[in-house]
Each structure stands twice: as C-alpha cells, then as structure tokens.
Amino acid sequence: MIKALLLIAGALTMTAGWAQSVSRETYDFNYIGQPLPDPVLQHSKETFVLFGCAYCHGLDLVSRGEATDLMHSTLVGRDENGNLIGPLLRAGIPQTAKLSPMPQFSDLSDQQIGALVRWIHYARAQGRYKELIDSKSPGPGNAAAGKSYFDEKCASCHSVSGDLANVGGKYDPSTLRQRILRPMPLDAASWEVSRLHDTKTAAARQRHQGLLENYSAADVQNLGAYLQTAR
C-alpha cells in the first residue's frame, strides 16, 4: 500500500514539475520530447535521462559508441521486473574490454532502479514493435511452428477454441500481425488508481510486453500463420 501511495505521489509530482526542478523555458523538449500521456512512463523516461543512461544507451535504446545495445540484449529480454537489470545496475561492469566500464549505480533507490527498468522495457517494446512491423516478411509463415510457439508461450491464457475462436476470420493478416504485436493490454496505461487491484491486466501487460521484446520476425510470421487457421 505504501508503495502504491508513493507511486501516486510520484506521478502527481511529475505532472506538475517533472523529476528535476526545471522550468519550461529550460526543459530540453528537443532531446527528451513532449511529455508522454502516461505520467509513470514519463517519470521513468526522465529518470533514464537524469542518471545519464540515455547519453550512452540512447533515449530510445539506439546506443551510441561502445555502449551495450539494450534493444537487442538477451539479458534485457530475460529480465523480469529488474531481477537481472537491477543487480547489474547496482554493481556496474568493472571488468570489461571496453574503454569505459559501465558505472555502478549502487546509490540509487529501489524506486529509481525500478523507473530505469520500466523505461528500458517500455522503450525496448516500442522499438521492437517498430522493427517487427517494418521488417520484410520472411515468408508466408509456418503454421505448425506457430502452433508450437503458441502452445509454449500463449496457451496458458489463450485458446483458439475459446477467446481466440475465429480470430483468423475476423482479421486480415496485416491487422492480425498488429494485434499479435500490440494486443489490448499493452495499450492500457501503465498504472492507474482505478486499476490498483486489477492484477490480471497488469500481469497480461507484462507478459505481452515480454513477448514483444523477444519475438523474432519468424515467430510473428509463424504465429500469424497459425492463428489464420483459427476460423
């Protein structure tokens, strides 16, 4: 409950004056962009800027120089709620062949680490969506491979004879592809007071975001081919 209240307080502060006390005149809109509609994500984005992560890894995770490419990092892809990223941030990577080691951020609070992790996953999902939508079709897709993927990753919540019955007849392939990549839970705000106890939506959002961050182009194509058979 305390965590929730802190989050609310944080969100209110952000919308009023953002994470750092900066006037509108000197706020770097050109670099950071216009405020996002979701204040929690906006706060996360600003935290990513404030601790210098954006200068090396890129605000939208297009990295500069020798920084790790967070958009395609397998560690980020495997991370759940900061279980991998958090400890790495706190320790840094002192042993490296790179010119500059990744600094350690041991002085950050759990909330600050949480905000950095939230932005990394959000920005990665956004970037991966764009990559997958823009990617050239690797072929018609393999329905059998799509079924295997579905059984492994989706079947615990969805069924082609249940909630996804006739999904292949409902959407054309292009729309279906978009719905696979960005289903309804991902369009919901990251956090709202009215959804404080709606853990189901929160879990669905997190799960779909995780899938989006890790799909290969072939995975999406195969999944589409399989779901097209659901008529």
Next chain:
Amino acid sequence: MNLSRRDFTKSALTALPALTGLAALHSSASAQARANPNRSYINGVQFGLQPFCYHDLAMNTQNRPELVRRLVQNGMGMVELHATWCEPRFDGPGVSAQEARQKLRNWRVSAPADYYRKIKREFDDSGITIFTYYVNISDADTDAEIDATFEAAKILGAQGCVGSYGLEIAHRLVPFPARHGLFVGLHNHDNLSDPDAFNTEQSFEKGLAFSPDFKATLDTRHFTAANGDCVGFLERHHQRVSSVHLGDRRKNNGRSTPFGEGDAPIIEVLRLIRDNRWPIVALLEFEHGTLRTEVEEVHLMFDYCKRALA
C-alpha cells in the same frame, strides 16, 4: 597558393630543425593566453569546452555552425574540437564500414590545407581558439593518415592532438608530434581491468615517459571513478599536464553527477591551477544526465567554476 596537407607536411618536415621545443611552444602559447585572455579566461584559469557536452547535437560538419553558436552562447572562447566536426562522413546505405574507412583515409591524406583554414576562420571569427584536436587514433590508421591528422590540427591552430587510446598506440605516436610542433594529449578513462589503458597515475607516468612531447589530459571524472587523486596528480605532474577534462563522478566506478555532487575535487583543482599560475586549460565536460538543455547545463557548470574562483 593552395598547399595540400601532404605538401604542407613535407615543408614542415624540411623545416623541422628550425622548430623550437614543444615545452617552449606550449608555455609561450599559454603566456600569450594570459596576456590576451579570451572570453573564457576567468580569474587566472583558461576555460574551454569539450563539446561532447552538447549530447543532442550530432558531431558532424553540418552541425558545426550550431556548435560555434552554442560555444559563444555559453561564453566559451576555447574548445577541444573532435575531428568529426571537421571530417566528412563516408558511411551510408550500401557502403561497408571498410569502404567508408578507406574513403576517409584517402580524404584525410589529400584534403587541402584551405579546407581546414576555412574551419579555423569560422572559430576565429567567433573569438574561439581551438586548443586541441580530438582524434581517436587506432591500429587502423596509417602513418600517412596520422601525419595528415596532426597537420590538420596544426592548421586549425590547435596545440596538440588528444585521444582515447592506450599505451601501445601512444608508443606508436612518439615520432609524430615533433614533426608538426604539437603535443600528444593522453586522455584517461577508468577501466582498471585493462593493462593497456590510461587509468591511473602509474599508467600516465609510463605514457609520459615515452616522449617529452606527450602531455596528460587529465579527466577528473574518470580519474576519480578509478579512485585516483586528482589534486596529488596535479601537484606531482603539473608540468606535464596540458588540460583537465573537468567534470564530476563518484568513486569506485561510480556514476557521473552534476558538479558538486560527486567525488571529483573540482574546486580544489581550479584553485590549484589559479594559485600556481599553471598553464593548464580547464575543459568543461559532462556526462551526467539533465532535463535541462545542454546550453543551460553548461551555463550552470561554468557558473559553479566561476564561483569557485571568485
């Protein structure tokens, strides 16, 4: 007469015996700076900017006018100029990294001196001195290319070439600076796991021993993050230090911070330079995050330094 930089190199080599020593050159230039201080000479310390600070501004030739505009806006009269602000880019769709690199190599050894003279004029006209030319030289650079790079720096009016390389590359650079009447600035990072890196006082001592033409470009952020003693280093080696990259970080490979929030002794460093009249240029640099515009952040950093020297 339009000399190509290759021609210029030849004539410079012919005149080599007439060149004075680097130490004399550097100290006379510094004396001149004291006699004719530019706009960012503040209470005994010559300030300048490492324009990597303008994180939102891609370091390319197209953005050079904007760089000059911002430097003036920030009250800077001196800069450490990255080569990328001067050299054209050859990468692009359908061009492999190898092809782009070869094209750059070819361009470097054939670029006319006038190309760099024009760039120098852009800065001169705005009252900005190019103190050093920042180029990351690597194994991929040919000797001809390194000579051409040093000559470019000379035409730009720079006193030295600075870069982030290790001991091995530094050793290879030994013959180059004297040919062009410049110094080589050795810039440290905080990678303590790399025995080739400039990261500690000992590594600087090794590098500086390679040549009297080598100087330390002491990065206070990285030196602090590597648990180095910036003040002690300056007290012991100030005669071999050309500049400091002045910024703040926390110890133990800690993060970059706004000025005054980290462990780098910024105030002490500035006062040491001022009180001892050392000809060490303080180049402001930051990698800490900010929600402010870069120009505003540089303004705040510069203001912090001015108050330290007030």
